[in-house]
Amino acid sequence: MPHPPVVTLVQSPACHLCLDAEQALAELAARFPVEVRTVKLDSEEGRALVALHRPPMSPLALVDGVFLSSGRLPRKKLAALLAGRAAAMAAG
Known part of the structure; x- marks a missing residue:
């Protein structure tokens, strides 16, 4: 059986859009099978993801x-x- 999708949210400090996204993901997670991961922008993983995707x-x-x-x-x-x-x- 396939695994639920993983949604990764790379957040920066004091970001109102980040807080909004967290709330939206919590609501969606109540409706759908999903794994939500939050990553801090200033972490090693966060910096690597930003360097790769350049948002x-x-x-x-x-x-x-x-x-x-x-x-x-x-x-x-x-x-x-x-x-x-x-x-x-x-x-299936």
């Missing part, structure tokens, strides 16, 4: 290591993606 603003959001967005989290886009993955997981 113009925070937070950086990845799904299974693939760029999803930077800045305001696209809730509808992510919900549609998670719904599709959940359906695929249910189908």
